[in-house]
Amino acid sequence: LSYSTYNQFWKEANSTINDLLVQEIPAEPLKPEKDRLTVFQKLATLYIKYVQIFRKLESSYDQVVHPQKRRILRQVLDGTMGRLLEVKDEMVNLEFSEFHYFDDILSDLKLTPNDIEIPIPKYFLHERKKVLQEREQVLGKILAKMGPTDREAKKMSLEEAIRLVQIHERARQGRLRAKFMREIRLEEEREKLAAQRGAPTLDPDVAATRIQKIWKGFIQRxxxxxxxxxxxxxxxxxxxxxxxxxxxxxxxxxxxxxxxxxxxxxxxxxxxxxxxxxxxxxxxxxxxxVEGPDIKETMQDQIRQWFIECRDATGKFPDYPDEEDGGSSLLFKEKTPEEAKGEKIRKEEWKEEEGKE
Structure with a gap:
């Protein structure tokens, strides 16, 4: 498959996830469902859909080669696996069983049992390849130090060995004799049928037509x-x-x-x-x-501007933000409209107090 196919898998999986999120987190809370069968049907449907999402994301993650895309895919894939386990746990707690039957749901969704098989993610092995290789090397060294181990063979007397060989030899001869008799019987039946039918005859034109038919079919396929x-x-x-x-x-x-x-x-x-x-x-x-000096100068200008604005508003220079509060990063923090409005009101209050004094 091409990369566009795996991108399409990713797109379809994201679309399905959005639909499931709308279904699982509705705008208005739903009434609790009391029917156990109905609850199981909903959980089973979610489980099957999450399995399909997982299969698509796993295939995409295995074949996509862009590092940035793989990081995003990995987060979505891990989240999908986590949600899949949560739904499975809810089903187990509801049914008190590890095994569930989805025949009717699969029939409604037009799926087969193979479509809900959970494959082992390939990155489980790829990411642990070095660890597994190191483990094999350690085990190989340990076995090499231990040396070959002599296993004690089960002792058998001469009479028992002869009897065992005789049993197997008689069984082999019996099988050969039965096979030989069956072949003789089949050969006699074939000769009898051939004598009844007579010698087979085939018109040359018919034979040529059959050969042409088979050859043309082969070429066309x-x-x-x-x-x-x-x-x-x-x-x-x-x-x-x-x-x-x-x-x-x-x-x-x-x-x-x-x-x-x-x-x-x-x-x-x-x-x-x-x-x-x-x-x-x-x-x-x-x-x-390249850009560090310009960024540094811009930040210094902003800090100076902050000190000047606070001095103009309060009449004195403010204290520098503590390290626990974030230090200078607090000055560059993006503020919400409410925070900006509150800061503006405080500055106006400081100016009014300064005017009264």
């Missing part, structure tokens, strides 16, 4: 398969490299090439992640060197 593959490439459903091979090559080679492409996606993800981490440091340092 081959052409149709090729056209279908080209159409899938044209609409962006598959990668072009999967079908840039001869039609004479075995499909197993295509499978191997597909596996190679998946490995390439994983390598690209790792390279992009490393590049992203390096870019964070590089861009931060670049901003500090």
């Amino acid at each position: 081959k052409v149709t398969r090729r056209e279908r593959e080209e159409e899938m490439v044209f609409i962006g459903m598959v990668w072009l490299c999967l079908f840039e091979i001869s039609s004479n090559i075995s499909p197993y080679i295509m499978t191997d090439q597909y596996v190679t492409i998946l490995k390439h996606v994983g390598i690209t993800q790792e390279e992009n992640e490393v590049e992203y981490q390096q870019a964070l440091v590089t861009i931060k340092e670049k901003i500090r060197q």
Whole structure:
């Protein structure tokens, strides 16, 4: 599948999540439901939909190579898994059972049992690959130090061994004898049927027509398969490299090439992640060197302006904000309209008090 397909999966999952949020968090609180069956139907429907969302997000997260997109996808994916566990826990507490039946709901949603199977996220293994490799190395070293272990074989007397060999040999001979007799019986039946029917005759024109029919069907299926593959490439459903091979090559080679492409996606993800981490440091340092002096000067001007405004309003310089209150960051904090209005009123009050004095 192409990257646009996985982006579409992500888009569909987000749309479904928004619909479920509207359903789970209505504008007006709903009345408590007393019917246990109705509650289970609602929970089961939520569970199935969250499973579908999880499958789409997991596929997208596994194939998307952009680091920023993967971070957002990971947050949504983890949240979906958490909500899925919550719904499952509610179903268990309601039914007092770990196993549930969704036959009627699957039929209504036109789904199959395979559609609600929960796959193990692939990033579970990818992210723990180094840990697992280190664990295997440690176990290998421990086993190497221990050396080979001699297992005590079960002792058997000569009479028991001979008897065991005789039993297996007689069973083998019996199977061969039964197979041989069955083949003789089938051969006799075939000869009997052939004698009753007579020698088979076939007109040469009919034979040629049958051969042409089979050959033309084979050629047409081959052409149709090729056209279908080209159409899938044209609409962006598959990668072009999967079908840039001869039609004479075995499909197993295509499978191997597909596996190679998946490995390439994983390598690209790792390279992009490393590049992203390096870019964070590089861009931060670049901003500090290029724009840092201007930002510093602007902040100093704002702090001076704040001191001057407070002095004009109160007649004296204010105390610098404490570190516990946020220090200078308190001066650059974005204020809500209510906070800005309150600050304006306080300044006017200070001016009035100063005028009275």
